[in-house]
Amino acid sequence: MSVKSDKMDEQKRAGGAGPVAKKLTPFGGYYANRTPDHDPELTETGPGTPMGEYMRRFWHPVCMSMELTDTPRFLKILTEELVAFRDKSGRVGVLHAHCVHRGASLEYGAIQERGIMCCYHGMVFDVDGACLHVPFPKGEEKEAEKYACSIRQGAYKAVERNGLVFAYMGPPEEEPPFPEWEGDYTVLPGDELVPYSNFQHCNWLQVQDNAADNYHPTALHAGKNVVDGHYQGTTFDEVGAASMEVAPDMNFVPVQSGRSLACAGARRVNKDRLFVRVQHQVLPNLSLHAYTSEDGSKKKFFSRFHIIRWTVPVDDENSKMIGWRVMGPGIDTRGVGHKEMVGYETIDFLEGQVAMRRPERFGKYKLEDMPPIPTNHRERAIYKEAQYAPGDYEAIISQRPIAVHALENPTKFDAGLYQFRKMLRDAVRGNNAASSAHGFAEWFRELGGAPNSFCSGNVFEVEEGATVEEEVTRRRKVLKSVVQILTESDGMKGAERADFVRDRFEALEQSLKRA
Structure with a gap:
């Protein structure tokens, strides 16, 4: 593979970057002040995009195990809004954040012995998305059961490995083995x-x-x-x-x-x-x-x-x-x-x-030695340090x-x-x-x-x-x-x-x- 040929291919897809001669003109910023679009094929990962659909066929870590506490954890992965939780029986769930009933976010839900309960109307969903409970009035149990069977919360299979929670977000019938490298x-x-x-x-x-x-x-x-x-x-x-x-x-x-x-x-x-x-x-x-x-x-x-x-x-x-x-x-x-x-x-x-910039270092001073200052002053101090010695994050x-x-x-x-x-x-x-x-x-x-x-x-x-x-x-x-x-x-x-x-x-x- 030639770097030059691949570069030319990328420029062609983006509509080119302008005539080379003008780009090389002294003080010729004017001839290079248009910004082409980014490359959607490789960079965009939402549902239905080429890269998004490809990525959804793999297992990905979505959060750390320590993020799963006694309240749900809101996540955004591959542009999808999700909620991760560990129910009281120890199982991990990764569900679509918005309740399939009326759209309230399950990040405000209550973790149950089995599954999670939506705060808005009390629907309970299992880790596989099944509706376990519908709070219909007494005497309407059959109707409640029928309704529960008619809905399912979007859910993704999750596993834990060494303090990380992984999810598979693709079609269930195409689930690959979890790769234990x-x-x-x-x-x-x-x-x-x-x-x-x-x-x-x-x-x-x-x-x-x-x-x-x-x-x-x-x-x-x-x-x-x-x-x-x-x-x-x-x-x-x-x-x-x-x-x-x-x-x-x-x-x-x-x-x-x-x-x-x-x-x-x-x-x-x-x-x-x-x-x-x-x-x-x-x-x-x-x-x-x-x-x-x-x-x-x-x-x-x-x-x-x-x-x-x-x-x-x-x-x-x-x-x-x-x-x-x-x-x-x-x-x-x-x-x-x-x-x-x-x-x-x-x-x-x-x-x-x-x-993160290490909190104990702000210029030549330690954090505890600094007088009380506005947050924006503190942030400016961190920014200055990053300008003096930028790292991967800044670049x-x-x-x-x-x-x-x-x-x-x-x-x-x-x-x-x-x-x-x-x-x-x-x-x-x-x-x-x-x-x-x-x-x-x-x-x-x-x-x-x-x-x-x-x-x-x-x-x-x-x-x-x-x-x-x-x-x-x-x-x-x-x-x-x-x-x-x-x-x-x-x-x-x-x-x-x-x-x-x-x-x-x-x-x-x-x-x-x-x-």
Whole structure:
């Protein structure tokens, strides 16, 4: 796939961005002041839209388990207004928010031993939408039963996994197996999946694009780029992972029959070690990330998940970043994670990764040391900090509520996100049977619901090339070989696969030492 050709395709769909000559005119802002429409095929996810119908054939996390209390939880997912609750028998329900009787919101309903009761007239609905009770007058029980059988509240099947609530919002007859990626997500003994959910004030796709943009840490996450040194200890500098600030060689490879994308990056730690990080982007909105705090100080092969996350559309101009942080000594070999900061609207890594700015820092002052000030003053202080040291959140939401692809001018290092967009488009249009919703469902069934991930973090003991040309050749050979080995291992499971990958990585390292 050519970045240039895909870019031209996007501009053509949006009506073009104007003559190139005029766009390049000095002080020629006038010739570039029209904003084309966004790309509805990929960005809009409401009922009946191409992407919305595709997404509804997959399981998505909709909230955290901790959000289900003794009152219902109002949600908006894929532009639908929903209510999630846990009834007193422990079952989780995800229903349409507006009561099928007269439209009152079930967010004000009363949770029952079985189901939920609408506050307006007392209709009770089960987690599958069945009407369990209609409050007709005494003596009219048969009429009440008849009425109850004539209505049903819109409902979606829900399951819980490790502190997250997932829902399937598609046709019941097309429900796919719930994908247990590698069964237990390859969490090592002593490690755990810690759930989190963070709101993103923009379209889902630009959040997902960011996960495939492996080049941006070079600038966005570098402390050296903080304005005049006003704000130190930012992003990867927070945890001392300077290797993440090195411009990487990248290799983006569609894998698993075009259902996912392996995003492999090679960064030179020092003259003796090469850090190779493989992120895994899975259609339509799942991404699996290797260790974000790797400093490359020790040899390491096939380190697995540090972050597992879905980018879930709320509506077309808002989304959720929701998933798990893997915490513990197995993955976090440097011990820099903070479990107490992982949860609802909070995360422990990368200042500016989400809307939250750590409350204890307002400029050089601690919050408790600041005199009482108006809320807007406080907000201005946070905004100023974000201007000094912007993070992913600021960069992503500032692309407009819905990014306009036709105005982009990509470089070769943007190839990952353009490749992923093309894979999405092929899936939605039915150009790739394997990545269709039906193709995914059949694949999950064949694998017993437990597909493998290509996600891995690796530190090779490979000396730097004697020349720039030799170094580039060496890095690119490693990248290509790593993805090839992971591909060859995809039919294996568990320890067998891990042993195979590590043995082959060891052989690759030795071959480079002999070269």
